[in-house]
Structure formats: C-alpha cells, structure tokens
Amino acid sequence: MISHVLPTYNRFPIAFDRGEGSWAITADGTRYLDLGAGIAVNVLGHANPDLVATLTEQAGRIWHVSNIYNIPQQEHLADLLVEHSFADTVFFTNSGTEAAELAIKMARKYWDHEGQPDRIEILTFEGAFHGRSTGAIAAAGSEKMVKGFGPLMPGFRQLPFGDMAALKAAISDKTCAVMIEPIQGEGGIRPLTDDELREVRGLCDQTGALLILDEVQCGMGRTGRLFAHEFAGITPDIMMVAKGIGGGFPLGAVLATEKAAAGMVAGTHGSTYGGNPLGCAVGAKVMQIVSDPAFLAEVSRKAGLFRQRLEGLVAAHPEVFESVRGQGLMLGLKCKVAPGDMVKAGHDQHVLTIAAADNTLRLLPPLNISDEDIAEAVARLDRAAGSLDG
Ligand SMILES: *Cc1c(COP(=O)(O)O)cnc(C)c1O
Secondary structure (H helix, E strand, O other), X not given: OOOOOOOOOOOOOOOEEEEEEOEEEEOOOOEEEEOOHHHHOOOOOEOOHXXXXXXXXXXXXXXXXOOOOOXXXXXXXXXXXXXXXXXXXXXXXXXXXXXXXXXXXXXXXXXXXXXXXXXXXXXEEOOOOOOOOHHHHHHHOOHHHHOOOOOOOOOEEEEOOOOHHHHHHHOOOOEEEEEEOOEEOOOOXXXXXXXXXXXXXXXXXXXXXXXXXXXXXXXXXXXXXXXXXXXXXOOOOEEEEOHHHHEOEOOEEEEEOOOOOOOOOOOOOOOOOOOOHHHHHHHHHHHHHHOOHHHXXXXXXXXXXXXXXXXXXXXXXXXXXEEEEEEOOEEEEEEOOOHHHHHHHHHHOOEEOEEEOOOEEEEOOOOOOOHHHHHHXXXXXXXXXXXXXX
C-alpha cells in the first residue's frame, strides 16, 4: 500500500525534533552536526535567535496579504538586494524552481518585447539542476528527471558543462539566453573558473543573448562573496536566488536588470504567496546579516580553515577520497567510494552530509559554523572515512 506521503523521496530513518546552531537534534536528544543545512538553506544555523525574533514579531503582526496591495517588507528586501547586487528589480517566489520558471519566462518575454518572438532557444548545461517544474526539468534535461514526463517544453539545448568550444559553436544571434550555475550544486560542486564565466559573459555580449545565472545554491554568502559571480567580476542579466535567502523560510527571488525585465509589465506574472510579509521580514534579516562584509570575511576565513583540514582528511584516506573542491563553504569531497556510503558512515558518527552527482560528497554547513564545530566535523568525517578504509 502506498504511504500517505507520496513516496518520491529516499529518506533516511532519522527525524529531527529541534536544532541549535550547527546541530540538529532528535527527539531522544541525539545531536548530529549538520553539514547539509537543509541543502544550503539554514545559512544562519538552526533556531537562530535573530531570525526567531524577527519571524515571531512579524507573525504576531501580519503573515500574508495579497500582492494586489503594497507590501512594505517586500519593498525593503528588494531594496537590500538591489543595493547589494547588479540588479535593478526583484520578483519574489517561494522556491528556486519558481525562480527558474520566471527567469525562463522573462528571457523569452524580453525577445518578444524586442520584436524577435522566435528567439526562444536557451542554452543550458549537462549536470545542471534548476528545479522540478516542467520548465526546469526541460532546462536541465537529465534523464532521471525527465523520463516519463514528456512532452517537454521545447527550446532548451544542453551543452557539456565548462566546454567553452561547444558554447562558442552553439551560441548565435538567435540565442535567447544562456542559463548556468556558476558552481553546479547537485551536479557535484563543479565550479566554472573565473575565466570561463567571463568567457560566457563575453559570448552573451557578442550575440546579445541574456545571461541567466542560477545562484540558488551558491548565492547568499555561501562562497564567501554575497554572490558567486562576483569572483569573476561579471554580472548577469537575470539571476535566480532561493535556498539561503530565507534562512529556512521558503523564499526565492529573481533579480534582473531593468533592461532584461523590460517585458514584465503588470499582469505578465504573479504569485499568491511569493513575497509575503512573513517571508520577506525573515529574508531582510538574513540579508542584513549575510551581506555584512565582516560576516562574509568570516565565511572566507572559516572556509580556509575547513578546506585545509579537509585536504588533510583526503591525504589520510586515499582509498576513500580523491580531492577537495568548491568555493567558500560550498565544498565537495570527490570520493573513490560511493558518496552514499560516506553519507551513511557519517550518520553513524552523527554528522550530516549530502551526496551529489559526479561521485561527490557535499559539505554545506551553516555559514556561521564555529571553528570548534569545524574541528569536530573533520574529526567525525575522519572516523566515518576510517570505517570505509580498505
Ligand atoms: C535547489 C536548487 C533549485 C531548485 O530550488 P527549489 O527551492 O528546490 O525549488 C534550482 N537551482 C539550483 C542550483 C538548486 O540548487
């Protein structure tokens, strides 16, 4: 008999009852060190007192109003995002998937608005993940996500990730947009180099194609910069953000330049919940904390510490690990064992990690993880890897 919850997930037999900073705690009091953070969501850890206070205060005031009214909390969060990014304008969603949908719609609408309605092809990349809507699965085009769900939305073409020659050959003045993660998350913590990202931007500039960056996983301070593309010194035309932006409250956003958003006039898009006062109050608090240069400098410092110790871990377990990769606190351990085995061995040591494609174990801790917890994390990963040593 089918479970009452649709069985689309492979779940581990663990349930958490509460959390405290970088720790998730079961009902019987067992403490797990959380290096997954709800998949890069809990950027300020669990039960962060500032976020709890902000949410509670707003919850006692007003939770939800329709977007047919002005929402000051939404305007405030949009102001913060515009102030700290390339963007001129922001639309709020509840998730990364919805942000992907709008990014796709906005790019197509741009060309329609420019009098080129046939300019619909969006170039995307193998190993990409943009969400689970029909548009987002068509964009990523991975076999496991699209099989049986056809016909797919037309207009996407997948290229090998990081293959600049393939991009150069595929892009033209008929291309609508290029949509790419600066660092692939689900794909296995696979970064583009700064040079590659600059080249992608350059090819978009030459052809007029819009550059859509998916920073749902790598954005919001995860890399030690507020947004990952800042390292390359380029800016996109459209960007998707979600995961970390609400610190655990479901929230997403599409950021865009005025030019890219030119077609999105009243009536062209909307959402019932997107940008509600509760989500935006929490999001503004997250932004206020995470966009602080001192906070971001701490992320980079801790990332350096973590990475150095992970290099030691890889050296100590050459039969389990191959290398460390990633940027900031978006780290991957390329494994020689199945990453799922390492996840389970971690559970035995009460440390939470996440498997990704390309045989990679993902480490995405809260951005405010303490130095002590980083040391503890590496000690636990060391014991977990030890249990898998040949
Ligand atoms: C998680 C993710 C998404 C989808 O976000 P949801 O909130 O799960 O809809 C899209 N893009 C990237 C890069 C992601 O990591």
